[in-house]
Amino acid sequence: MAGRQDELAREQAVVDRLYARLDELRRTTRGRLAEVRRAGPSGSPQNRSERDAFATLYEDRVAQLDAVEDRLVFGRLDLDDDTVRYVGRIGLTDDEHRSLLTDWRAPAAQAFYRATALHPAGVVRRRHLVTSGRSVTGLEDEVLDLDAIDGHDTTHLSGEGALLASLATRRTGRMTDIVATIQAEQDRIIRSELGGALVVQGGPGTGKTAVALHRAAYLLYAHRKVLERSGVLLVGPSRSFLRYIDQVLPSLGETGVVATTIAELLPGVVATGVDTGTVAEVKGRLVWRSIVRRAVRARERVPAQDVRVRVDGHDLVIRRRDVREAIARARRTHKPHNEARATFVREMLARLVDQYAEQLGSALAPEDVAMVTEDLRSDRDVRVALNLAWFPITPEKLVADLYAKPHRLAEAAPELTAAERRLLRRDPDAPWTESDVPILDEAAELLGEDDSLARAEARARAAERQAELEYARSVLESTGAGGGLVDAETLASRFEATGPRLTTAERAATDRSWTYGHVVVDEAQELSPMAWRALVRRVPTRSLTIVGDVAQTSSAAGARSWAAALDPVLRDGWRLEELTVSYRTPAAVADAAQRVAHAAGLPVSPLTAARHVEDSLELVRATPSGPTHPVLEQEVLDQVVGLAREFVGSDGAGRVAVVAPAERVPALRRAVESVLQDALGRAEGARLLAQRPEDAQVVVVSPRETKGLEYDAVVLVEPAAVAEGPGGFSDLYVAMTRPTQRLVVVHERALPEGFAERAAA
């Protein structure tokens, strides 16, 4: 015992030194920040922007140093050359640049996650340090000693004690990082190379989301130069999901990732409408490439007959032949429709000027040509006639017209049946839906913008930026401020901004045509073929991390196989990795979910649960009681109260969910809200009811709303009805695999196949 206490004390001393160093760095950085700010707003504009740039750098660094307070250090490696290496959230060095703490993402830390007895990678002992605040409360050692094993690795959870402790903690509404307990199969994916598209398939709770986020942090560390400039885009299924994960990257010291949903992918488009599954499926098909192309072409049209116009007393003819030739010439520019329009108009005006001159009977002087051209351009009839032949149009108007005007859709979409086209009918001012966004994006791509002004601005900015870069280099040279913290490019981008500074993330999020260095897609099985197309367009290097589970697909437009989803957009340029251990769901629950999914024929991945929890699955049959379900409802309420008492803490930790078929959610929600107050007391009831949705400890939700989320305990209501809902057995599979501790199934009807095996056992 004394030995262990001594060991704890020794580690405490190390941890104290590391926190002391962290405090010192915080003090120095804050001091520098204060100094820069004290200098006040005086000086030349150049001095001011230099100060702003340093201020922002120091602010970022302070934020990063503050974010790593919790579990700053969590591991130690003892190597066979007698060196000892501590592993933590960030790297720390002393004043002489000697390493004190190794960043978990550095190559030197890799063995902490990967070394096994069979492949020790020079590691003699791996130690997990458990800390609470700044105190060391526990140690867990693994001795990687070849003599101790018999030739093959045992099934191995690295740092099993620390892992199981972390898996058993009460959940809050926020996901936490797993940096201290990343498992070897996860680590290999996290550190996989940047290039190409990596698909991570894995059953529920295998850590796909966690791995995707840690990979984003890893890539930003390992390829900072490339990715800080171009940015990383993270695509999640919903805003509430993005809120659930939004603490993870900052806790890993990374803040510059743009997080979005497909619905929010287009700046300026708000998609609040909802499509039925059938409509979403039709809108998700790749055939929209051709439909949108035809719809754009339909706005480039030779009139049925020649058009006569009268300008300045001259009768001119907009001839069909001229229009045809001008259209052909404009198309040969291969520019988007709205940009190519300039060529069309120029060409037509030139021909009209020729007619004008012919009527005068003499050639025009150059200044007269310019004047006549302007007269023609501003003439109303000419404008109308040219617009009819080459119509300038926004993506929104183009797509709204397709939906609102049956003849336009019939002309553009011969691939769709008449019934499918009828399904798409909607008012021109109806709200956009998520499945409209990739179609609008396709239209924006083909239409382009009349961006001559924007291009001139871009040229001016590029010239300015070059000057800033040179200036930044000279600043770095003269102040020696680099120290590994900043390079000229970064500093220049800070100088660049006038007014509030725009980060890469902010600029990227407001620019439709921004291309990212890497894109991470979570719950990727839900994406339609058109959504894939819109995403891949944003990453010309095709560097993507795609995580999901094709057995959990609930969208009718989503994927049941990765090859079917990805081959059309990435061809064979993607590689597949699989995760097989469920870190969320207790074994009995995971097994039942697997059986049900198998019986329903879902494409399930193999899944082994990392832990057993006593009595984690309970099946409760309520007596059938007529259409209003009072008995079933009463049973659900009793269960919720019991589970709330057991799992919900007044400190905000511990979550219980009732997952019910969507049509039952409103009534059950009202019932649960009123029973909580009665059963748990006024104060506790009021506390729970006042919680914001994202932090709520007791919730009533449909299966779809639980996608990607987790709870300590789940009451699943009437699985047979869930399986009959729009998401079918996939939704049931999702609902069954949300709890970390217990699943209580309350049902009146017979349970779907797969449950029964368990009931009989």
Ligand SMILES: Nc1ncnc2c1ncn2[C@@H]1O[C@H](COP(=O)(O)OP(=O)(O)OP(=O)(O)O)[C@@H](O)[C@H]1O
């Ligand atoms: N190595 C690990 N150490 C500690 N916890 C882990 C580890 N891997 C995963 N977890 C935990 O397991 C739970 C499930 O992880 P995650 O949500 O990433 O799974 P998922 O595969 O995305 O699930 P789903 O398919 O349901 O969306 C989370 O609480 C996560 O923190």
